[in-house]
Amino acid sequence: MENQPYINQLFIGKPKTMGDPNAKKLMDKEWTSGIFKEPIHYPVMLGKEGLTGDGQADLKNHGGPEKAVLAYAAIHYEKWQSELNNDQIVAGAMGENFSIVGLDEFNVCIGDIYEVGEALVQVSQPRQPCWKPARRFKILDFALRIQKSGRTGWYFRVIKEGIVKEQDKIKLIERPYPEWTIASCNEVMHEKRDDKEAAAKLAACIHLAANWKETLAKRLKGESKSIESRVYGPNI
DSSP: OTTOOEEEEEEEOOOEEESOTTOSSGGGSOEEESOOOEEEOSOEEEETTEETTOOOSOTTTSOSGGGSEEEEETTHHHHHHHHHTOTTOOTTTTOOSEEEESOOTTTOBTTOEEEETTEEEEEEEEOOOOSHHHHHHTOTTHHHHHHHHTOOOEEEEEEEOEEEOTTOBEEEEEOSOTTOBHHHHHIIIIIOTTOHHHHHHHHTOTTSOHHHHHHHHHHHTTOOOOSHHHHTGGGO
């Protein structure tokens, strides 16, 4: 099939500690993150917890079976470079594992199952951007920009483990929720915070990750919480 989506680049990396613990500016202080990924050009095992050789620093909010792989559309980087006048924001900059050509937030849906190399992966949730891309590029409101742009990326859980490599085709096997694109989920979570009917419908999606269901359930009870700690964290 022509124009079939594929992995443009693969990225892995272990957590790194950066910055200066004695810095006066908050954005320059010491911090540890797994966002610094490097491209790999060899086949790698994709297991239930992610790619061999990959790792996360904040295991409460990153990693685990529901966030085994972070995927990001390669096409987004041209827009970021233009909007932010920064040519350093290139593929891998968001900490993704799969830089993908041919898929984005408008044509990927919750519950989608894809065959990638020997593996089968399933879309579990959109990414909710945190303060770490902001710290990396010294752009205080970067997480909010990512969120508002809709160019968030998404996570895969692993249904079947196997070897994957760059240039592997990404073949759609099953699509149980065509109405719940990543873009639609982002809209409910971030733009329609008062729409309880939409929240209830999304929360009922069987294949949506548990943490998203929990957030939506709290919203339905009127227990919504501020996003400031997520998007700004220790940067302010």
